Amino acid sequence: MRLLKNYQIMWRKKELVQRKINDSLQGYNLSDTAKDIYIFAAAMHSTCITNIRHHNYFQDKSISTIKRAVGELKEHKLLIERHESFISEDQRVTWLSINERS
Numbered sequence: 001m002r003l004l005k006n007y008q009i010m011w012r013k014k015e016l017v018q019r020k021i022n023d024s025l026q027g028y029n030l031s032d033t034a035k036d037i038y039i040f041a042a043a044m045h046s047t048c049i050t051n052i053r054h055h056n057y058f059q060d061k062s063i064s065t066i067k068r069a070v071g072e073l074k075e076h077k078l079l080i081e082r083h084e085s086f087i088s089e090d091q092r093v094t095w096l097s098i099n100e101r102s
Contacts, residue, residue: 028076033061034069038078038098046082046097070096 073079
């Protein structure tokens with residue numbers, strides 16, 4: 001019975017978080033993956049597609065789905081690209097962070 005109660009509590013928390021995410025991104029018709037990536041990028045302050053792809057939360061998403069969602073966010077100007085050489089020596093890495101002006 002206790003396990004069932006824990007699931008009820010988790011479900012209510014998940015609903016609350018999803019509602020807050022939807023409220024903060026209202027006006028944008030984003031896929032669920034794009035919403036998740038936006039919140040992930042905001043939490044990490046700066047990330048790249050490789051970091052997203054290798055995070056456990058996104059393990060069931062293909063690289064093309066992730067790239068499509070990142071493109072969706074960039075199209076709405078919610079994510080911006082940065083080529084930060086002090087973060088990585090690899091010039092091919094494009095760092096993504098949320099556009100705080102949007």
